[in-house]
Amino acid sequence: MLITLWLIVTITFFLMHSVPGSPFDRDGKEANATVIQNMMEHYGLDKPVAVQYLMYLKSLVTLDLGPSIAHYPDSVNSMIDRGFPVSLSLGMIALVFAIICGIALGTVAALRQNGLLDSFAMIFAVIGITVPNFVVATMLIKYVAVEWKLLPVATWGTWKHMILPALALSTGPLAIIARLTRANMVEVLTQDYIETARAKGLAPATIVFKHALRNAVLPVVTLLGALIANILTGSFVIEKIFAIPGMGKYFVDGINNRDYAVIMGTTVFYSALLIIMMFLVDIAYGLIDPRIKLHKKGA
Amino acid sequence: MQVPDHLFVPMPKQAGNAEAIVRPRQTFWQAAWHNLTKNKLAMLGLIIIVLLALLATFGPYLTDQSYTKQDLLHANEKPSSVHWFGTDELGRDVYARILYGARISLFIGLMAALIDFVIGIIYGGISGYFGGRVDNVMMRIVDILYGIPYLLVVILLMVVMGPGLLTIIVALSATGWIGMARMVRGQVLQLKSSEYVLASRTLGARPAHIIRRHLLPNALGVIIVQVTFSVPSAIFAEAFLSFLGLGIQPPRASWGVMANDGLPTILSGHWWRLFYPAFFISLTMLAFNMLGDGLQNTFNPKQRR
Numbered sequence A: 001m002l003i004t005l006w007l008i009v010t011i012t013f014f015l016m017h018s019v020p021g022s023p024f025d026r027d028g029k030e031a032n033a034t035v036i037q038n039m040m041e042h043y044g045l046d047k048p049v050a051v052q053y054l055m056y057l058k059s060l061v062t063l064d065l066g067p068s069i070a071h072y073p074d075s076v077n078s079m080i081d082r083g084f085p086v087s088l089s090l091g092m093i094a095l096v097f098a099i100i101c102g103i104a105l106g107t108v109a110a111l112r113q114n115g116l117l118d119s120f121a122m123i124f125a126v127i128g129i130t131v132p133n134f135v136v137a138t139m140l141i142k143y144v145a146v147e148w149k150l151l152p153v154a155t156w157g158t159w160k161h162m163i164l165p166a167l168a169l170s171t172g173p174l175a176i177i178a179r180l181t182r183a184n185m186v187e188v189l190t191q192d193y194i195e196t197a198r199a200k201g202l203a204p205a206t207i208v209f210k211h212a213l214r215n216a217v218l219p220v221v222t223l224l225g226a227l228i229a230n231i232l233t234g235s236f237v238i239e240k241i242f243a244i245p246g247m248g249k250y251f252v253d254g255i256n257n258r259d260y261a262v263i264m265g266t267t268v269f270y271s272a273l274l275i276i277m278m279f280l281v282d283i284a285y286g287l288i289d290p291r292i293k294l295h296k297k298g299a
Numbered sequence B: 001m002q003v004p005d006h007l008f009v010p011m012p013k014q015a016g017n018a019e020a021i022v023r024p025r026q027t028f029w030q031a032a033w034h035n036l037t038k039n040k041l042a043m044l045g046l047i048i049i050v051l052l053a054l055l056a057t058f059g060p061y062l063t064d065q066s067y068t069k070q071d072l073l074h075a076n077e078k079p080s081s082v083h084w085f086g087t088d089e090l091g092r093d094v095y096a097r098i099l100y101g102a103r104i105s106l107f108i109g110l111m112a113a114l115i116d117f118v119i120g121i122i123y124g125g126i127s128g129y130f131g132g133r134v135d136n137v138m139m140r141i142v143d144i145l146y147g148i149p150y151l152l153v154v155i156l157l158m159v160v161m162g163p164g165l166l167t168i169i170v171a172l173s174a175t176g177w178i179g180m181a182r183m184v185r186g187q188v189l190q191l192k193s194s195e196y197v198l199a200s201r202t203l204g205a206r207p208a209h210i211i212r213r214h215l216l217p218n219a220l221g222v223i224i225v226q227v228t229f230s231v232p233s234a235i236f237a238e239a240f241l242s243f244l245g246l247g248i249q250p251p252r253a254s255w256g257v258m259a260n261d262g263l264p265t266i267l268s269g270h271w272w273r274l275f276y277p278a279f280f281i282s283l284t285m286l287a288f289n290m291l292g293d294g295l296q297n298t299f300n301p302k303q304r305r
Helices: A002-017 A033-043 A049-061 A076-111 A116-130 A133-147 A159-189 A192-199 A204-241 A247-257 A260-288 B028-037 B040-061 B094-130 B132-146 B150-161 B165-192 B195-202 B207-243 B255-268 B271-299
Strands: none
Touching: A002 A049, A002 A260, A002 B132, A002 B150, A076 A116, A076 A159, A076 A204, A076 A247, A076 A260, A116 A159, A116 B271, A133 A159, A133 A204, A133 B255, A133 B271, A159 A204, A192 A204, A204 A247, A204 A260, A204 B150, A204 B207, A247 A260, A260 B150, B028 B040, B028 B271, B040 B094, B040 B271, B094 B132, B094 B165, B094 B207, B094 B255, B094 B271, B132 B165, B150 B165, B150 B207, B165 B207, B195 B207, B207 B255, B207 B271, B255 B271
8 A cells, every 4th residue: 555655656756857847937928037046945955866856755754745736825635625525515415425325326226126116226337327417517516507507506605505516526437336236135035045035925115125235235335435436526527517625626717727736736635535435445345245355465 | 666577668779870961061160150149239230240341341332422522601591402511610511421431430449459459469379378477578578567457548648649530540559458368378378287288298289389280269259349349449449549639630530529519509409410420330339349248249158247
């Protein structure tokens, strides 16, 4: 895990430093040579790359992600401080919504296999997978917010502002979960122990919730890591569309401004976040399913 | 109850040779194709893909409109008999641009999948075949790379290399081969221990021969499934990058770029600017996914997801 993280930091650092030109190049405008010299010194950019690399690693250990170059007094840390809580709450709502609705949809579809509800659920799932989320977001804004005036269009504040972005963000993961749950559920329902449970005369609800669902949902846990990554990258798009002041917006702005310090800092932060999440998911899976042994090499 | 002997009548011998196999022999691929043609959704997907490929190839001959010609007098026009899918804010014909975009989008998807395929097979094949220490080292590298969130790396590469057709393909395949390599390695590892490989090795076949003649053809089914799924994800990733402004640069257009350009116009009522590109992206995704699901059922019915 630490090696992966170090690798990312190194790749990011050297990629960013392989870009021709310095952050102080402004097209057309001639900057004073002394000013540039002073700025270079201020940011330590006049030192050899190897020294800069070590300095960057050193500051990373103390969790300092460096300054933003385009927005002078702002640092990457303060951007994360401001943006991350917003992104986190949006992401969590989307994830929880996707998990609950996805599992419910998948289960219902499996129980009514090949029925009307099943077809409906699967069509919905296909749409969720094939339609890019920026299209979903635009549709939601167009109809729910502008035409029907049910919810506010953009920005961030009350819970009403959260609904549309969270909805747009969750469609992809929701569809994936629903498909997976349905496939597993269909398989689990044909197992012998379900037959046994039915033979014992258990209520259908008990069978579904106590026997079938637990086993059907297990594989969903393995997907959680990928889903979190999906929501995270999705949030770049959604936050830009809904003008939400979250991490994703800073990241996208950083890309547009070619603010390398911000791109570097946020990439490292996102990577660390994702890697830790994946690690936690792996551990959680081992705890939930006793058949998985952690020390066994994964295939 | 006793059955008297005279009730037993010997069954007359059937004409023809019972030992002969009546049905024509089917190769693995014939069987797979037969299986696939029975899957209606997969066939529909295949047909759509073929149609899209034809559109992309012959598209420019299907319309007399140019995809770059600007005509500000006819900007943002509704779909009509002249401009089938309407025009954009510079008066360019959306239908012509969609046809041209099909080329770019499909090209990106296919190239990215092809490069993944080649690198993945070589890397995974070597790692899986030799096993032991080689495998250990090669897979450790892949494990570390696998942990890196791929879209972040793609974005990073795009920022560094600058947007463009070639860089998109390079960036997408720089991260895409890893999944393929892992899968090929798993397959090879599994097939390696089968008897026919042992027999071949006993007869003195070289590793390259065994990999080429025995392991790859047998793993190919699963690999094809993976390729079918990696084409649409590349197209999807391109749309995502275009949204971030890191996609294809004008005057070239991909579906992703067009959809992104169409986003702000939806509120002013120019629905066709967003609808057509988004529709074609979704259609392509859908077609490849349906075909992929069908192939999945054909080649490894046990591993259905």
